[in-house]
Amino acid sequence: MKMQVFLPLATYPDANSDAVAANAVAVAVQLHADLHVLALHAKIPEVSTAFSHLLLDVPARIREAEAISRQAGGRLLAKVVEEGTRQGGSVTTASAAVLLAMQGEAAAEHARYFDLAITGWEPHNGTARMIAEGMIFGAGRPVMLLPDSASAATIEHIAIAWDGSRVAARAVADAMPLLARASKVHILTVVDEKPLKPSDDGERLAVSLRRRGLNADFAAISAEDCPIAVTLQDQAIERGADLLVMGGYGHSRVRDFVLGGATDGVLSDLRMPILMSH
Structure with a gap:
């Protein structure tokens, strides 16, 4: 059965950069998966006031913003198709007009029909973060965050952030298609961040993965005084990992969105590709 991967594209006010195209296609190719790409075009409702037409020409400004969004989406879709041809990947594209405030929820709803969702990431791109948060906590599917600063061309070494929790176990299960192809797996447990039970020992997970034929170790x-998100990413990068797998802690946006420390830290300072499950 062929995996199906979903990529939503941010177009307005902060569009994804072109780097997402090469990274997304590269992930799909490594998984021998079909990549389905959806450009989320901005839909902006007109709010009329007595003076809006006289002072601001609101309708014209809305048309201009929506045109910019469609332009960005068209450029990004064309770039993904180009990368699909170059890398030999299977790519289909579509677009949808979505209210700006609903783009995270819309992306989550689409992602539920696929095996894996991926999204491009760059610092200070509020649109990309909204889409990522919507999918992580609303899709019920694993989400891979691909920073523009890192390449996803080869995912051979994988690190797993492990604390014995339900969300960590879910993340490991969701990452199995990638773990099965990994040449090395590192289990990382931060021992001074919160109390851990003896049964949470990452060595148990390493043994479990080795029984499956994976080359896994534990550390x-x-x-110390470093944010946990930075520690996990730095330790993973130091060990040569191409991807970090971790659970996403937090609650849905509609329930007063609250992020766990590691999750918020990763979303605020993403240094490498991360597969996150909630």
Whole structure:
């Protein structure tokens, strides 16, 4: 059965950069998956006031913003198709007009029909973050965050952030298609961040993965005074990992969105590709 991968594209006010095209296609190719791409075009409702037409020409400004969004979406879709041809990947494209405030929810709804969702990421791109948060906490599917600063051309070494929790276990299960192809797997447990039970020992997970034929090892690491998100990413990068797998802690936006420390830290300072499950 062929995997199906979903990529939503941010177009307005902060569009994804072209780097997402090469990274997304590269991930799909490594998974021998079909890549389905959806450009989320901005839909902006007109809010009329007595003076809006006289002072601001609101309708014209709305048309201009929506045109900019469609232009960005068209450029990004063309870039993904170009990368699909270059890398030999299977790519289909579509677009949808979505209210700006609903883009995260719309992306999550679409992502539910696929095996994996991926999204491009760059610092200070509020639209990309909204889409990522919507999918992580609303899709019920694993989400891979692909920073523009890192390449996803080869995912051979994988690190797993492990604390014995339900969301960590879910993330490992969701990452199995990638773990099965990995040449090395590193289990990382931060031992000074919160109390852990003896049964949460990452060595148990390493043994479990080795029984499946994976080349897995375990390391207990210390965060000390460093943010846990930075510690996990730095330790993963130090070990040569191409991807970090971790659980996403938090609640839905419609329930007063609250992020766990590691999740918020990763979303605020993404240094490498990360597969996150909630």
